Amino acid sequence: EIVLTQSPATLSLSPGQRATLSCRASESVSGYLAWYQQKPGQAPRLLIYDTSNRATGVPARFSGSGSGTDFTLTISSLEPEDFAVYYCHQRSSWPLTFGGGTKVEIK
């Protein structure tokens, strides 16, 4: 099983600041790494798929990068609606797995 480790667990930032979230895989996921945003009481929302492709309707301030085992989600300038929990997810091999999440909170 590929284990995804996200860091930090919590990121305290102010609106307008840049957020950098990390996801490290226990083995290569061949670029099949996605990012989701989840707000309280809601289902997750796909933001980024296959490392760096934005899903439909996702603002350009969200970007993904990385390769092999190390991946990053960057939010260039935090908007009030971006404060949420973010999960990475791999579809490279079975079983599919999710990271433990990073909470982006208002400082």
Place this chain on the structure above:
Amino acid sequence: EVQLLESGGELVQPGGSLRLSCAASGFTFSIYAMSWVRQTPGKGLEWVAAIGGGADVTHYADSVKGRFTISRDISRNTLYLQMNRLRAEDTALYFCARSTRGYGDYEAWGPGTLVTVSS
């Protein structure tokens, strides 16, 4: 508009059974792989099971293998999860989700249905 709506979640005793349903609309149900993903209250996401568009391929998390069965009825545009021999650790909010590229990469989710396993 793509819509997924789960149902069937309830309080059940350990060792009991439950069948979850997910009604799909707004897309051609038969051509997309579908999955169940669960979330323990206050915790993270766990992939549970997946089924291919043709319903001939299924995959399961080790934690549910041999106890849960994923299936789909194309004529009813409905995804199912038959859950047997339920345990306290199966307590979670269960989401159905639609894949867009193979398996994973879930672009559509339902609101979830809550399963509570307790005596």
